[in-house]
Amino acid sequence: MSNFSMLFNGFSVVFTFQNVAVCLLGAILGLIVGAMPGIGSLAGVALLLPLTYKFNPTTAIILLGSLYYSNMYGGSFSAILLNIPGDSPAVMTMLDGYPMAKKKGRPGQALFTANMASFIGGTIGMIILTFLGPGLANVGLHFGPQDMTSLLLVAMTSIGWLVGKNPTQGVILTMIGILLACIGMDPQSGAPRYNFGNMYLMGGVSFVPFVIGTVGFSQVLRLMSERNEKVDDDKMVKQKLTIKGSLLSLHDFRRLLPPAIRSGILGTFVGVLPGAGATTGAFLGYAMNKAFKSEEPFGTGAIEGIASCEAANNAAAAGAFAPLLALGIPGSGTGAVLLGGLMMWGLNPGPLLFTNNPDFAWGLISSLFLANLLTLMIAIGVIPFLIKILTVPVKVIIPVVLVICMVGSYANTYSMYGVVIMIVSGVVSYICEKSGYSTAPMLLSFVLAPLLESNMRKAFITSQGSVSIFFTSPISCTFMIILFVIVLTPVIRGILKGVKNK
């Protein structure tokens, strides 16, 4: 069956009352979470994870997927109206969005441009995903354990390399994530290990409390010092917003379309790369379109500027689903949480997902199309109420998130053990983040560690303990070369820096 007919089958899975309702709920929550500065998609998905227990896996992932996706829309709202990015990809949107809203007095059109570009970029990303996903899965089917091992090592180290300022710190947290995942039972023999005689640790470090702590609780600790910061009244766009007054003219739409299409294509491929994500997508999309002709210069409130980064970040969010579903390798922290959720529901993303669970895989892809359309409609519908939503004070959000962190962690383990895991991981992550360590690599490696271990052990059994197996297969050898470059670059750079300083 062709990919498009599989996609239509996916739509038949999605179009149930429950699935459409959760997709709508995810889109609304994602917009709110994205719009409020400081929370972000990662915390949003992590905090919502415990609420998905009651759903079947397809409905649950539709909820989380639509939340993640619509978050990309929401991030631009505060960037355009308050000059504060709701999430990191929206930093680029701010460059043209805010001048267009404030200096040119066109806040409605700036929001509409962001929404339309997000929709176009997202649609392009999803169309490419429809073809790329199963294609990647077919490639993945030819991977042996040694190839999978090297690929996983590259994915884990590259995210540590790309996220955060210091690659060495990224690699350290990657290793911590793997070692923490080793606590509990040996996945192959079932023997207990590294539980230090603790009964609770026999089952391992619970994923949900760990993620809630690492992302949600640590975020609250960080937000505490920012909670009294008020939105600068002079900076806020105060013009009354109406849907009618926000509509774009045909001329504006013609300006928006070419950069949105270019960024949509580029963003999708950026999203496929591990660790690159929506922020890199937005940056590259903006940089690429700057080279093209635009009616106004970039950075002065140009429609082309807003369209180029918004289309790219939404396309990257869609593209990131290709390696996640086809190879079981997430490209970002949010992807890692989604992958953890999939595993929690008993699904194993990877080359066989499209064959063994086509309803699920295609249902998810179809739901992204639906979420894209629903989010566009909601995003346009909320324009008149945006200022009110955006000015909800952080000091009110903090206790709400604290309670959800505690209740969500308890609900997962039915004991205070989950709450303890959440508190410890939150405090440690906060200290690490303050010291410049990004925790996204730790989440990614925590989720991928069992897959890496089983493939690595299989490879060593096949080779009877020889490491040459990783260099005899061409696929594995290529990944190993990439791995060495990633690992050795910061080391060599550090040595050279030391020599220079002397």
Add this chain to the structure above:
Amino acid sequence: MEENTTKKSFFGLVSDHLPQIIPICTSIMSLIWIFLGLSKYGFWDEYKGPKTGFFPTIIAFVMLAISIFALVTSKNSAKPEFDRENWMAALGMLSMVLMSYIVGMELSILIFMILWLRVYEKCTWKVTAITTAVVMFIVIGAFRLWLGIQFPMGLFSLILG
């Protein structure tokens, strides 16, 4: 006063040396994993191949090497600054957990929300009431009634039998 100065200098000391403390901690963690991996869980079996400690030991060795490298190059790392205010959230969370053992989790959440918003943040009664109502709706409506989570009742369960 003296106690305050001592406390401040202790936290200041920790904060100043955090770029070194983190790699030292990760080195200790890797040494524990290596020790247990090699001595307790085993590394390699001649016939069966990798044993339980095989994978964690390899990863711990890599982490040890990188941690030492991070320690050596941490001299010029930026020292993080911590604000005491940030730890209030952790204190709030801990007090909520401790209260759960006495009055139960739901009641402890209710008390926490009111105290935090009204007393600590000095929000108006209207904001406090609306936010607390939303939170209680999520806790009771979504978690207890919909997901069927039984929250701890604390000492109340003893009184209620």
